[in-house]
Amino acid sequence: MDKKPLVGMIVSILIVVPAVSTPSAAESDTELSIGICGGFIAIDGWIMNIGDNPASNVSYTFSISGGFHNDINVTTSDMVSMMPPKSAMGVLSNTYGFGPVTITLSVSASNADNITKLVNGFQVGKRTLISFPMLRLFTFALMLRAYTYWGKNPEKLL
Secondary structure, three states, X not given: OOOHHHHHHHHHHHHHHHXXXXXXXXXXXXXXXXXXXXXXXXXXXXXXXXXOOOEEEEEEEEEEEEOOOOOEEEEEEEEEEEEOOOEEEEXXXXXXXXXXXXXXXXXXXXXXXXEEEEEEEEEXXXXXXXXXXXXXXXXXXXXXXXXXXXXXXXXXXO
16 A cells, blocks of 8 residues: 555645634734723723724623722623724723722633733722822922922932
């Protein structure tokens, strides 16, 4: 028996099978992006499908926890069966309390990578303040200006 046809058939199968395999979530053209923003009445989160394909079975969990006595613990979650490409949806969470908080938004889809964003903030009643690096830089620049104005040594600020 000649083994050349058998070897040729096996090589053909090995070449064709990878060409028709289904793409994994990382190889898909579906890409999700998320963000969190503090607010005066509610904490806002957003989920965007910035890819070229619809996102399927998009589920999210939006939580805020912390406070001076760890008495803030609010979680919102939901699932959307399909999110069109180049679209966005908002997520809201109302809370009341005082103290430092941690805000987390986790999103997963069946055809996209899972993503999680975590930010720290400060809850003052119904207002949630989220620290921004630019705000810290502005505060440092303002302190540096004040210290040099009053004759203090600015190197001690660093």
